[in-house]
Amino acid sequence: MAIFDLSPADVLNELKAGRLKACVVGLGRMGLPMACVLAEAGFNVVGVDVNREIVDLVNSGGGFEDEPGLTDEVKKWVSAGRLKAYTSFGVIEESDVVFIVVPTKAVGSKPDYGILYSASRSVGEHMNKGLLVILCSTVGPLITERIVKRGLEEASGFKAEVEFGLAYSPIRATAGRVIRDLKSYPRVVAGLSNKSLELASVIIGQTTSGGVVKVSSVRVAEMVKLAENVYRDVNIALANEIALICERLGIDYNEVANAANTQPFCHLHVPGLGVGGHCIPHNPYFMIDYALSEDIRPSLMITARSINDSMPKHAVRLIVNGLRDCGKDVHGSIIAILGAAFKPDSADPRYSPVEELCDELEVLGAEVRVYDPLVPIDTLKDMGYDAYEELEEAVDGVDCIVIAMPHSIFKENLESKLQEIYDYMRKPALIVDCWRILDPSKVRSLGFKYRAVGRGLEG
């Protein structure tokens, strides 16, 4: 069906009649949940991924434990015959709308759109006239036009907005609650033409109860997504910078922020070990890179990146300093890192600032153990960590424990286990709390030496 030739009302009717086929290119953390949400909206969904393991896993209906609820959703739609995955792009020939959800990353500070261009060409090679393509990957300014439109047009020989439609609708979901976010957050939508905007809006509008935010151009939508991530990065950097000053003043950042945030226009964020994950450490470089190419130096964004990236090194300084206070050298000390995921309550340890923390400590000659009850032990071991399944084993005989990720389970249980932990450790025993989740007076009263990010020695 040439969806690009239909009116938005006709598209809705076809969808309601179960006659539309959507193809999702890239069945990763965002693409696969997106495929399930599209199936729920009424599409017959095919997914294409270059990774055969993922394709087989989807078709066998299972095993996506990293993302709560995803395995059940995949099982439901696969067994209903509404979701099937392929490694071949040939299925695009029978699709009415294609969603591109492939990875876009920065290598160092340089954006890499190689995968996006290759995926766009692959779509172009198999598309028929009348297709609507909706890009969902996060991209820098002008990339929808310069990379995706170009790849599609070159490979297909068709002209965008004449023979096919192209829209952009970035994904705003957060790992750990992707399905819920996709189904409830407002979605920003833009089209290269008004026709693509209206068609994409009616389709995306069926996937979320949060509604659609139509913007006037693809460039606006690209900047919206980047601005959201830059906003968080800069605000976290600000919190980290204020936290370092609080440490020197001997006061507690939490007390400062809690009081300051009673002012209605103040929203100080939470400082800690830095920023991890698949988006915030990467996406600001998409905007920075474009700005630099236009002779604009976005100093605030660049500084924010470097402040957040420097936090693991700051935690190392606190550890070294605390060990010295215990009469110990970091070289030869045994250190247990509690929490390895990239963010609180996540089971995903990739792109975590904890990796750099561990590397730095090992370079200084420490023996580093890792304990994270949320991350499968095999995943931690595969990443090269000396990982432990039980807290007691992880802290047995160590000189220092570091709270590297403020999982809820640590916030709720760790304080009640402190005496036991202390008994297991070599004395004098040190705690470094990168997220200020423990009560310092309680920690000290048990005999620990104590250091914390954003909390001075008297804090």
Ligand SMILES: NC(=O)c1ccc[n+]([C@@H]2O[C@H](COP(=O)([O-])OP(=O)(O)OC[C@H]3O[C@@H](n4cnc5c(N)ncnc54)[C@H](O)[C@@H]3O)[C@@H](O)[C@H]2O)c1
């Ligand atoms: N992960 C997040 O928290 C998050 C949040 C919002 C937006 N995003 C954005 O969503 C996009 C996708 O991210 P993700 O986290 O789902 O990535 P991912 O790495 O989890 O998954 C990407 C999938 O694409 C597949 N792939 C790679 N090259 C391909 C190709 N040429 N053709 C088909 N499939 C291909 C991979 O095998 C993988 O399964 C990125 O632009 C990212 O910035 C991610």
